[in-house]
Amino acid sequence: MDGRKSVFFAYLFALIGGPFGLHHLYLGRTQHALLWFTTFGGFVMGWIYELLFSISKYVREANCDHQLMLHYYIRMRQMKSPSFEITRLCGQYLTSLIYGFLTYYAFPETWHEQASKAIFVAVCTAVAIALGTKLVGTIGPRQCSFVWPLFGALIGLPLLIRPPNLAPSFNIPIILCCIMFEWKIEWNFDYFQMAAISKIKDSTPSVSLKQIRIKRRHIVKRCLLYGLGALIFVGVFTSAIYQNLQVDVDGRRVKIKDVLNDFFKSQKFLLFYEQMKRILHHLFSFYMQHGVKGLWKQIWTILDFENQQQAFKILNLSTNASQKEIESQCRSLSRQWHPDRYRNSEEKQNAQTIFMNIQQACDRLSHERRRRQTLNTMKRENPQ
16 A cells, blocks of 8 residues: 555545545545544545545645646745645634643543642643644645644643633634744655755756655554554543533433443442453353363353253243154244234234244254254264
């Protein structure tokens, strides 16, 4: 997947997992893929826009198309820094707002009541805001040190430290963050390994441009970075939901974390927990004595026993029933519940379901009988 990229596969991945950045991961755009995962395809609108206008350009960029490289070369020679883009600014604002909001509310409410912890929460929120600004702003051959957007967010830090009864103000820190970012934004010549471009003469740019290769991490590294970033985001998102989501219980609003805490302290859960501990302890002891093969055989024996019990229950027989009684009951129930005996559509459908269960139960017990006969024969022929 690290050779020339295909337009077909790029569109295929965009259709299958576009909102999660799967096509960007395929094209080597790890940062863009992670951004799409955390914003669900750029709030869906970004994903749709790419499907209509941008994917072919991304493929050309991934394949270092000569004309596209020449376009970037001309822009970098004519402009000292990337131009201001209103759509990118809107993306920075929305992404930073989402990151900051989730990070702030991912912490327990009690933390906002204590000065030291409230400052820690505010700093983490400022870091998340700066990360959102940089993530959107540095897509493509653009770069800016993380220090500058973080500095802008930290200037607005006092607005993120509020009493529990007042909501924090995210707008000013985000705006300051974006201003600092735009002030320090510059071209990233290493994005296309363009360090040599500055030495190219205007008359012969094409000779060296053909030798340019885009810098991309190996697919394994890309997937690991993507997975790590996605895991962190899911953790923060889950914590925010856990700390703030409310449900109706007997007509009153209760936070889901309180419901879960009560459940984990309930007698039923404690009893279930103790039973699971005993089962796991028994399995571990059995494994230490008999190994993996013996443990696997024991599990299948238990499952077979449960299936046999269910088969006897369906046939309305005791587990001590003889083979003759089993065969007689199978014939009797099969005649009683055969679908051809019923004309009403509902009764016929119900009879068909029961008839199939009876046949499966009979087959199960018949198979078990043959298996036991085979084992007994083998023991007689090969006594130990």
